[in-house]
Amino acid sequence: xxxxxxxxxxxxxxxxxxxxxxxxxxxxxxxxxxxxxxxxxxxxxxxxxxxxxxxxxxxxxxxxxxxxxxxxxxxxxxxxxxxxxxxxxxxxxxxxxxxxxxxxxxxxxxxxxxxxxxxxxxxxxxxxxxxxxxxxxxxxxxxxxxxxxxxxxxxxxxxxxxxxxxxxxxxxxxxxxxxxxxxxxxxxxxxxxxxxxxxxxxxxxxxxxxxxxxxxxxxxxxxxxxxxxxxxxxxxxxxxxxxxxxxxxxxxxxxxxxxxxxxxxxxxxxxxxxxxxxxxxxxxxxx
Numbered sequence: 001x002x003x004x005x006x007x008x009x010x011x012x013x014x015x016x017x018x019x020x021x022x023x024x025x026x027x028x029x030x031x032x033x034x035x036x037x038x039x040x041x042x043x044x045x046x047x048x049x050x051x052x053x054x055x056x057x058x059x060x061x062x063x064x065x066x067x068x069x070x071x072x073x074x075x076x077x078x079x080x081x082x083x084x085x086x087x088x089x090x091x092x093x094x095x096x097x098x099x100x101x102x103x104x105x106x107x108x109x110x111x112x113x114x115x116x117x118x119x120x121x122x123x124x125x126x127x128x129x130x131x132x133x134x135x136x137x138x139x140x141x142x143x144x145x146x147x148x149x150x151x152x153x154x155x156x157x158x159x160x161x162x163x164x165x166x167x168x169x170x171x172x173x174x175x176x177x178x179x180x181x182x183x184x185x186x187x188x189x190x191x192x193x194x195x196x197x198x199x200x201x202x203x204x205x206x207x208x209x210x211x212x213x214x215x216x217x218x219x220x221x222x223x224x225x226x227x228x229x230x231x232x233x234x235x236x237x238x239x240x241x242x243x244x245x246x247x248x249x250x251x252x253x254x255x256x257x258x259x260x261x262x263x264x265x266x267x268x269x270x271x272x273x274x275x276x277x278x279x280x281x282x283x284x285x286x287x
Contacts, residue, residue, distance in 0.1 A: 001156040002218050008080035009087055011105055016112040075141040076110060082160045083108050085218065086167040089211040093273045098175070106170040107136040128162055130169035132178060137166045153233040155226030157219070161205055161264070162230065168204035172197060175276070191253055195236075198254040199263045200276060202231060206267020207276075214271075224268070231260040 087105045094103035109115060114123045118133035124140040131138065147162070148154040172178050177200060184193035209227065213219050232238070235257025240247045254260065 001160060001220060001223050002216070003078060003081045003156065003160075006081050006216070007084050008077065009084040009105070009108070011087070012076070012080045012083060012108045012110065014076055014110045015115050016110060018115075075144075078156065078159070079108065079110060079139060079141070079163060082163045083167070085212050085216060086164060086208055088215060089208050090167070090171060092215075093207075093211065097273045103171075103174065104135075106130070106167065107134070109136055109138050111138060111140055112142070113140070128166050130166045130173075132169075132173050135170060135173070137163070137170070139163070139166075147230065147233070151230075151233040153226070153230040155223070155229075157223035158226040158230035160218075161209070161227035164205040164208045165201050168201035168208070169197075171204055172201060177276075191250065194253045195255045195259075199259055202255075202260050202263040203267035204273075204276060206264040206269075207271055207273055208267075209264075210268050210271030227264065228261055231264045232257040235260050 083105075087103075090105070091103045095101040109117075109122070111122060112124070114121050115138065116122070117131045117136065117138055119129075119131035122129070122131075122138035122140075124142055127143050128137065128139040130136070144159045144162075147158060169178075177197065181190075181193045181197050184190045205227075209219075209224070234254070236252040236254050237247045237249075237256045240251070255263075
């Protein structure tokens with residue numbers, strides 16, 4: 001991916017090292033965290049509590065590495081450049097295809113170990129996530145090492161896909177798609193609604209990739225395959241098999257590997273934001 005030396009977003013806050021936070025060195029801890037989180041989900045344990053337990057276990061397994069507060073390193077530059085690309089693309093698409101035409105970009109917090117958010121404690125054990133309450137994305141860059149080493153999805157465009165997917169959740173909130181999940185919370189349709197939202201976010205990540213290539217020519221040989229491989233690597237069926245050796249489809253929250261790849265590729269092919277609603281409904285019918 002062509003990203004070095006390009007314009008950065010001003011909406012990034014680096015909290016690494018604040019309050020003496022530490023991040024565990026990369027190793028086998030990511031698989032352990034997957035196991036703990038999946039078991040917690042199966043037995044309806046509070047995910048935030050499970051994340052804290054998983055993080056403690058991970059820290060016990062590996063030495064801690066101190067991060068300097070506000071270090072302007074390659075991780076910060078990369079994340080800031082990708083976020084800026086999403087800002088440019090979504091501002092343009094909103095002005096062309098959305099009534100009102102105004103896109104308010106999300107904030108993004110880079111952290112190590114844990115940091116507070118309005119959705120509870122952002123924890124490295126839970127991976128990157130978007131908090132609708134404060135319209136902020138939280139990313140511990142150590143996740144990208146796990147994505148490569150433990151989930152078999154290397155490459156900078158695989159990382160860009162992850163960031164674009166979280167930004168897509170902000171787009172969904174702005175356009176009102178998140179209401180379907182909020183309405184289903186606590187019902188038998190909650191997981192189904194969550195999968196529907198996540199697959200649409202993969203579609204929107206593909207839409208972003210389509211326009212990022214047209215606007216900035218970011219793609220190099222093999223980049224698209226990196227993103228597709230990442231989508232395939234984090235499907236619910238694959239993660240459940242890695243963690244427990246079998247799958248429980250009714251416990252899916254993000255969709256299968258095949259579904260995630262299909263919707264990302266559909267977004268990349270079309271680049272059409274206006275298709276998001278139709279594909280959202282189609283995804284629901286196919287679940």
